[in-house]
Amino acid sequence: MVAQRSVIEIGLLLYPGVQTAALHGLTDLFTVAERIAGEQAGARLPGLRISHWAAEPGDEPRRVFDTHPEWPDDSDGRLAAVLVPPSLFGLPEATPVHHLTQWLAARHGAGAIIGSVCIGGLLVAEAGLLDGRSATAHWSGAEAFARRFPKVRLEPHKPIVDDGDLITSAGLMAWSEVGLRVVDRLLGPSIASRTARFLVVEHSDSAQHCGSNFAPLLGHGDAAILKVQHWLQANGAVDVSLPAMAAQAGLEERTFLRRFRAATGLKPTEYCQHLRVGKARELLEFTNGTVDRIAFSVGYLDPGTFRSTFRKITGMAPSDYRKRFGARQVEVAARG
Incomplete structure (x- = not known):
């Protein structure tokens, strides 16, 4: 089947303290979207590979899990999107993250959509990607976030800030909405809506009622x-x-x-x-x-x-x- 379809890859970033429920929930959400896309559109839509990326301290993240290892990998290492799941306890103060943030910045520079859930936004901000940009954060840590990253236009009253190539969310359980936004970008709004309906979760993007929000093409390679x-x-x-x-x-x-x-x-x-x-x-x-x-x-x-x-x-x-x-x-x- 996939031999007749192009393949795009979504990476999920693992780090110390990552919430495993969100990690595996996002994996399942994208797996459902991939199946629905195959059933509804066949070769007209790309196959969706979901991978997990982890790193030893000081090392660049590497792929440690792949939903479709049997599929050919002709992406030249490019990821269409990278998501940073939340943590229940925040990032430990002593955790070295420079190798993670450098990797995030490189993926964004290569055209990947970057999405984060709750405290995962700290890594995106640490990478410098949110400087001068709008973002949101969990209310409990908003003041500390604003002090630590004064260049970010923080809007903690918003549950989600979808800024095209960067998506941040405030709630610990907002991973499903972030995932659906990425599905909308990569596979289209109808696949996102069908995925939400299958999982019996709400997809709150108001754009579905009056045309899609603008989803710029970023993976063109120029x-x-x-x-x-x-x-x-x-x-x-x-x-x-x-x-x-x-x-x-x-x-x-x-x-x-x-x-x-x-x-x-x-x-x-x-x-x-x-x-x-x-x-x-x-x-x-x-x-x-x-x-x-x-x-x-x-x-x-x-x-x-x-x-x-x-x-x-x-x-x-x-x-x-x-x-x-x-x-x-x-x-x-x-x-x-």
Whole structure:
């Protein structure tokens, strides 16, 4: 069967104190998603290999478990995603993590989506990947997290922060939602929904009701374009230009345009629109800012242009989106 399908790999990082329930739960979740994808789409979707990675102190992590060792490995060591499960007790103070964080940073630099659950976000922050980025953390350790990593835009009131190439979650039991977000990225929203339904767990991504959240392609192998994608993700694609993007890539503008579209499937302007609208959706859901203020904060000087772009991408006006998915409306519905 897999001989006719491409193979993508998700790595789960083991470290001292890792919660084994989350580790094996994620393995099972991805295994279910792989089976459903094979049944529903056959060779149209890739096979999903799930691996566990562990390291002796000072050594780089190596694969210690593989759900499909019989499958050919032609990935050149690339991982489509790496998840850091939680710990029940936090990271021991004396635990050396430099070898783990270097490995995480290298995997992210090679195009892997990085996801973390609860205290696992500490390793992602320690790797420097969250500097200048939005993230969340468990409420009990939020103050300590903020002191330790002042460059991170910490939002502990949010249960999950999905920032495209980086996904962080606050709750110890949030591993199922993080896993489903990764399934959505790699196998599509219908496989994620079917996986959630099979496991009888909720999949809370509001995007499933009005089109998918933007899931940028990161595994294309073009390092120059990937560098620009990470840069855009970090600054929200606000106040950027074609010359600035080309400069980030170290390419002439025409070459950059050609390679960017070949790698991502989108023109740079379209890509930036998706990033901005994704941020706007988050602000509409979790803040009370006016639509015009939100438009300005995500990079639109003309609110009319923002409204038109938002409707084009989501199928809804910003005000209607807030009425349907805003946190206050969700809370009222839950009480009712």
